[in-house]
Amino acid sequence: xxxxxxxxxxxxxxxxxxxxxxxxxxxxxxxxxxxxxxxxxxxxxxxxxxxxxxxxxxxxxxxxxxxxxxxxxxxxxxxxxxxxxxxxxxxxxxxxxxxxxxxxxxxxxxxxxxxxxxxxxxxxxxxxxxxxxxxxxxxxxxxxxxxxxxxxxxxxxxxxxxxxxxxxxxxxxxxxxxxxxxxxxxxxxxxxxxxxxxxxxxxxxxxxxxxxxxxxxxxxxxxxxxxxxxxxxxxxxxxxxxxxxxxxxxxxxxxxxxxxxxxxxxxxxxxxxxxxxxxxxxxxxxxxxxxxxxxxxxxxxxxxxxxxxxxxxxxxxxxxxxxxxxxxxxxxxxxxxxxxxxxxxxxxxxxxxxxxxxxxxxxxxxxxxxxxxxxxxxxxxxxxxxxxxxxxxxxxxxxxxxxxxxxxxxxxxxxxxxxxxxxxxxx
Numbered sequence: 061x062x063x064x065x066x067x068x069x070x071x072x073x074x075x076x077x078x079x080x081x082x083x084x085x086x087x088x089x090x091x092x093x094x095x096x097x098x099x100x101x102x103x104x105x106x107x108x109x110x111x112x113x114x115x116x117x118x119x120x121x122x123x124x125x126x127x128x129x130x131x132x133x134x135x136x137x138x139x140x141x142x143x144x145x146x147x148x149x150x151x152x153x154x155x156x157x158x159x160x161x162x163x164x165x166x167x168x169x170x171x172x173x174x175x176x177x178x179x180x181x182x183x184x185x186x187x188x189x190x191x192x193x194x195x196x197x198x199x200x201x202x203x204x205x206x207x208x209x210x211x212x213x214x215x216x217x218x219x220x221x222x223x224x225x226x227x228x229x230x231x232x233x234x235x236x237x238x239x240x241x242x243x244x245x246x247x248x249x250x251x252x253x254x255x256x257x258x259x260x261x262x263x264x265x266x267x268x269x270x271x272x273x274x275x276x277x278x279x280x281x282x283x284x285x286x287x288x289x290x291x292x293x294x295x296x297x298x299x300x301x302x303x304x305x306x307x308x309x310x311x312x313x314x315x316x317x318x319x320x321x322x323x324x325x326x327x328x329x330x331x332x333x334x335x336x337x338x339x340x341x342x343x344x345x346x347x348x349x350x351x352x353x354x355x356x357x358x359x360x361x362x363x364x365x366x367x368x369x370x371x372x373x374x375x376x377x378x379x380x381x382x383x384x385x386x387x388x389x390x391x392x393x394x395x396x397x398x399x400x401x402x403x404x405x406x407x408x409x410x411x412x413x414x415x416x417x418x419x420x421x422x423x424x425x426x427x428x429x430x431x432x433x434x435x436x437x438x439x440x441x442x443x444x445x446x447x448x449x450x451x452x453x454x455x456x457x458x459x460x461x462x463x464x465x466x467x468x469x470x471x472x473x474x475x476x477x478x479x480x481x482x483x484x485x486x487x
Contacts, residue, residue, distance in 0.1 A: 119166040122164065124162075125486065125487070126486070129224070131482040135419070135476070135478040137475070138475050139474050141473040142471060150423035152423055159179055161178065162178050162180065192211050205259060207259050212254070214302075217240045217250075218357040218382075220236050229438050230480045230482050231455075231457075233404040234380075234434045235381065235404050238417060238434075239251055245329075250321060251340075253283070254276035254279075258272065269304075271304075275297050275300075278298050278325050295325070298322065314346075315345070315346045320341050322337070324337050327366060336364035341358075341360050343358050351390070354384060354385040356382055358381045361377065379406075380405060380406040383403050395443065400442060401439050404435065408432050412430030413461070414428070415461060419459065429465070431472070432464060440456070450486075455479070459476045459477070460474070
C-alpha cells in the first residue's frame with residue numbers, strides 16, 4: 061500500500077510539471093506530512109532537471125485518499141431438494157484483495173470540482189474506473205445543488221448507492237446485486253454506475269427536502285459507454301428521478317425517499333433481439349437512533365420481454381426487499397463494536413436466478429436450473445477500531461434458493477452459505 065501511494069503521488073506531481081526537480085514542491089509535501097524527508101529524496105532522484113509548470117491546469121487544492129479491503133471467504137452451495145439432492149454440493153475458499161481504491165479529488169475553483177477514482181482490486185482492467193466525474197455547484201435563491209458529469213452511481217437500489225466502506229455487511233445483498241449487477245439474461249442491470257449527467261438539488265424553502273435527476277446510458281457498469289456482451293448497440297438514455305427528506309436532531313436522524321428509473325431500451329435481452337423497456341421503483345429508509353443504525357428498501361421492476369415461457373417472451377415483474385439493523389457498543393479507547401443483521405427476500409417473477417448471479421464466488425451446481433425465489437439472513441460483528449477508517453468485520457450469511465423460473469412452487473431448493481472476514485483501511 062505504501063509503495064502504491066508513492067507511485068500515485070509521483071503521477072500526481074508529473075500532472076503539474078514535466079519530470080522536474082522541484083525542491084520547493086517536495087519541501088511543501090514534507091512540511092504537510094505527506095512525505096517523509098527520506099521519501100522526498102527518493103522521489104527527487106527519479107525526476108529530470110527542468111521545471112515546466114502548466115498554470116492553466118492548476119487546482120486550488122488536491123486530496124489523495126486510499127481505500128483497501130482484504131478479505132477471507134468460505135462459500136458453500138448444496139441442493140436440499142430436487143435434482144441430485146441431497147448429494148450435490150460444492151465449496152470454495154481463499155484470501156483476496158476485495159477492493160483497492162486510489163482516489164484523487166481536486167478543487168478547481170469557481171465552484172468546480174473533480175474526482176478520479178480507480179479500483180485496482182478488480183480482475184477486469186476495463187472496469188478499474190469507479191466514480192469519476194466533474195462537479196459544478198450552483199448557489200442561487202431557487203437553484204441550489206450539484207451537477208455531476210461523468211461516471212457514477214445514482215440513487216437506485218439504496219444499498220448499492222451506499223459507499224462500500226460504509227456498508228454494515230461485508231457484501232451487498234442478493235436482491236441488491238440481482239437488480240444492479242450487469243445483465244446476463246437473469247440479472248436486471250438496473251442501477252449501479254452509469255455514464256451521464258446527474259443533478260442533486262436542495263429545496264431552500266423547505267430545509268431537509270432534496271431531489272435528484274439523472275440522464276444516463278442504458279448500459280450500466282460500462283465506463284466506455286458500450287458493452288460488447290449485449291446483442292444491441294442501442295444506448296437510448298435512461299432517466300432517473302428521486303426525492304428524499306431528512307429529519308434529524310441530536311439523538312436521531314431519519315432519511316426517507318423514493319427513486320424511480322425508466323429506460324425505453326434498458327432490457328437488452330442478451331441475444332433475444334431488439335432491446336425492450338424496463339422501469340423500476342425503490343422506496344427506502346435509513347436512519348439512526350442513539351447507537352442503533354438501520355436501513356431498509358423495496359425494489360420493484362417491470363421488464364418488457366423479461367422472461368421466456370415456452371419459447372414466447374413475456375413481461376416479468378421481479379421484486380425484492382432488504383431490512384438491516386446494527387447496534388454499536390462504545391468500548392472506550394478500543395473504538396466501537398457493532399452487532400449487525402440483515403434479511404433479504406427476492407422474487408424474480410419467473411425470470412430466474414442462479415447461485416452465482418448475486419452472491420460472490422458461489423459455486424454453481426451441475427445441472428441445476430435457475431431458481432425463482434431467494435431468502436437470505438446475514439449476521440455479523442464489526443469492530444470500528446478507528447471508525448470506518450480502520451474496521452475489522454466478521455460475517456455469516458445463509459440463503460435458500462427455491463422454486464424454478466417456470467414454477468415458483470416447484471419442490472426444488474438449494475442452500476447457500478458463506479463465512480467472510482474483512483479488514484478495511486482508509487487513509
